[in-house]
Amino acid sequence: MRNHTITALWEEIPDDADDLVLVSGGFRIYVCLCGKQLPDRTAAELHAMETGQCTTCLGTKVEHIVPDYAQDCTACAGTGRRGTQLRWQLAHAEAEAAITVETVRAVIAPLSGPFRLSEVADAVRDALGLPVGRMPVGPRVRDILRRLETEGELILVSAPDRMLRGTGVVLYRDPSWEHATAG
């Protein structure tokens, strides 16, 4: 069996580069060890797919967000495998169905001060009796809290843990929110 290690090499990144394009696979050259031509991100993802590798990290197990920052790939739980990525996608869909906006609202309603994402996720897991590690509870709860933030119901009160590219690309490990009506 051939080795299909796909490597992404960073190109020169202009100062005014589009942050979204940058974090979603742009400004890179993709090469596979087997020699197949991979002219762009789409081709690289397709090749990862046909060789059984995760389409987010291209089998590397690591997601390179910006040139000087990488993290374990969340799409495939750091395995690099397409099969795990698909199973994890299914688990995301399950979490979406199991954890509703109402569930999260009920959990945060009695909280008067700021609350952390991890606290809310734990409380939701307890409330629904979900086992740890079987479903991406944290990411689902974060999506809901961010939605409530966008809709003006919550206010984000913590500063980013890391700025990866000015204020355009920031990283929050365990952000805190509070109710917009508080204080």
Ligand SMILES: [Zn+2]
């Ligand atoms: Zn290949």
Ligand SMILES: [Zn+2]
């Ligand atoms: Zn991956």
